[in-house]
Amino acid sequence: MPPSKKRLVPLAGALAALALFAGCDTPETPDGTLFGKTQVFLNGSRASVRTEETNLGDLTADAYLWFARKTDPSTVLSFRNSGGIRESIDTGEISQADIEKSLPFNNALVLVTVTAAQLEQVLEHGVAAVAPEVTAGQFPQVSGLRFEYDASKPAQVFDLDGNLLTEGERIRQAVLVDGSGNVLDTLVSNGALVGDPHRTFRMVTLDFVVAFGGDYYPFPLFELQDAARYHLVPLDTTPDNQGFNDAGREQKAFADYLAATWPTSGPGYAEADTPKEADTRIKSVGP
Template identity: 35%
Template structure:
């Protein structure tokens, strides 16, 4: 026992000394700043089923989680607030802003989808918000001035520390928003505007946070200008809280060049992040930073009753709005899971019309309801296209298109609806050799030529067992929802109609 004491007591004393020295700075005490953050909420105000955690996420769970905090904190959001649910879309974002006011957000960056309903709608939700919405690099094409209802930055003080928060949106804005929604508006290069406002803020604050809707590119190149690029090139900032790419960074990503921490929670308010900054209390210099993302498990954290009741009010409110008529269909457009369908033809034609692609593919499983003849409501379109699928452009060779079609008729993948091409197949033949003829436009498929192809982001990432799309080298997500394109088409061209054109011909197995 004496021997154990001789060993362990010095070890314990050593550990205490190390901890003390770790937190002790030349000038004295350390002050900690907690910043909670969300991104890409996309209108998800309610908890949803999670296989691992049970009911998870939503505004009421977020507020209940924050109620456990014992010290002052900031709460920030990195954009794409309301698009994606009836409660968000049909209130023009008002439901989300009202709930964010109640939860207690301190600032938010504008995301590309926050502009889906136009500049006037964005101005309206900015006026409604009790917290500043930011957009330092979002400018008018006419005079290069910032939008009057957005702020480039804001300053928040907590525990005697002044924190400058600069908001940035992706400079690829015109690639990921319907052009009609942002006519006369541009997003400038993120690094340039970050440097501009860092210089402006530095004399006013103790530290600077970037709140960005820029994202982290999956297939990064050394020249890719995303949040990691900003972190590598802006040692002046304490951290970057980002969104847009729906990247789940449980403990963040730290630049090996500058030490700047990049944070992101994933998407759809299933999680919340907590960034903790450690500063020298006297000099107010940043000593270290760390972050962690928490799952908003309702069984563990509960749901705030006030927020829950307010969310329920909006659910009831939009029930009537979902039944608003937006147009009509001349005939019933039915879906089909193993052959050409009217609804599949209509959807894929819209993809080509919107993107200018030569060929379009849509997985039959992504079409969830038939579209009945007569009046069409928002509810009808949400039921046809309930997933928040965006339209993606991909370059495929003729040989790859042949492989895709073989996969479609093999029985081992989801059957694809098509536009821009016609093909025949014979199920009596060996798998991989069933497609007998392919015509693109009016010409036979050229195996050696590259074609511009449109599809949805689910298929583009290899969904329904299509590795050809996932492995394609040239890929561009427009960020535009297929559902929004459908709504716009119905509004402009009712009554809509389609006819079967014999795009997919299954040879008679009795022959």
């Protein structure tokens, strides 16, 4: 949590989060259960994934968007915090054990609707903690979205009650894109919100950031403001965390996406991780 961001998570939410994570351990799984293949190293190292776009961050966000669209084709973007990515995945076939080690919390996926103004706030919070030597878990990984930020600009600040004190000026450009990279909607241009601030976007994210305000994201505030518009839909329809094969959670969604898109019988995923200055979904443009 950055020094300027001191909003507290309610005790009930914190206890619920602890209960969730207490049940996320799964038995040791043999590497023989394979779901996909990669030609390149998938970067999930803390120093990288919490400070810049990485190919593993892209791949997981792509998987969640792919999965969410099966339930709601109107879903346009996928957004996740980086703190839940804990291991890289080596070149070669990708096993169940690889997935469990990389995504150990196995968070549930949820659909929510946010306004343009709220999405800008989410992005501002995603980069609010960016600073030298800081590896904050709130740093985002995305799909269906490209944005540029300048960490030298003022960061977003909330007070202890969740009131927005400083809107933040770090997001300089942001656009919604399709699978081919074509721009569908311009959200932010030259640091200013573009168009109707009340227009809405359907997005998939993790229950950690939505239900519990994990990494202090403002999603719970959005639901309080207008629950009907927010329209939260859990994609996991079974009680608690049932483990790797629990449909609607990130491990299974990622495994199914790999099997459907980058199967072991094919050439494998081939997008090598790039240096920060060459990233395309998330670009740092500050000094």
